[in-house]
Amino acid sequence: DWLKKFLAYGKSTLQRTERPRVSLLQRSPSSPVVCHATGFYPNRVVVFWRRDGQELHEQVDPGEVLPNHDGTFQVSVDLDLTAVPQEDWERYECVVQLKGIEDISTPLDPALIRTNGGDKSHILAFILTGVAVLAVVAAAVVGVFLYRERNVY
Structure with missing residues (x-):
């Protein structure tokens, strides 16, 4: 009986999926825009920036996955937009991929960016x-x- 409980607990833990909350952050108009995903589980996540549907490797500074206090995880990926005019921002989006959920795509919209420079x-x-x-x-x-x-x- 205890073995069944143990197996059920292990199965629920292995199949657990927590959907991330995604935010766009920017400290100041001259600093990078940060795509911040938090509250996800498991920790095997892929977060990247796309321009016109193509994954970006330049202008991007990926962060490492870090634990949260509640057993979930967080990660941030910075996008340097110093050479990109704001009218081109609509071509960019942050994508979060986590097994078991549909991709989360967040467009680079100035109205969605949380900033300290308000x-x-x-x-x-x-x-x-x-x-x-x-x-x-x-x-x-x-x-x-x-x-x-x-x-x-």
Whole structure:
């Protein structure tokens, strides 16, 4: 009976497939675009960039497959676009191949790229709000001291 349980567990582990989540990332407009696949299982995955349906080998920096804390895996593949005009980006796509699932193709669309270089206006608003709060607190402290000075005598 224990042998059947052990075999069933081994079979479910060997046949386990977790579909990856694919994101396009870019630190700044001048940095490479990263195709990041995470949450997949097993770790035998192929991730590559294509242009006009052809796999790219130049301009590409493949990363190694790394473990996640939950037993799944992640990998990133960088694409250097410094010499590619943005109007040609539609010709590019990131492809993730994992046994047991259909290929995942993510087009290189600026609207899909998550970046750190977004709108900075919210940061300016926080700074200005902080300065205003400090000014009000400082004025209140000065007001309290002046009030005490006048009422001491």
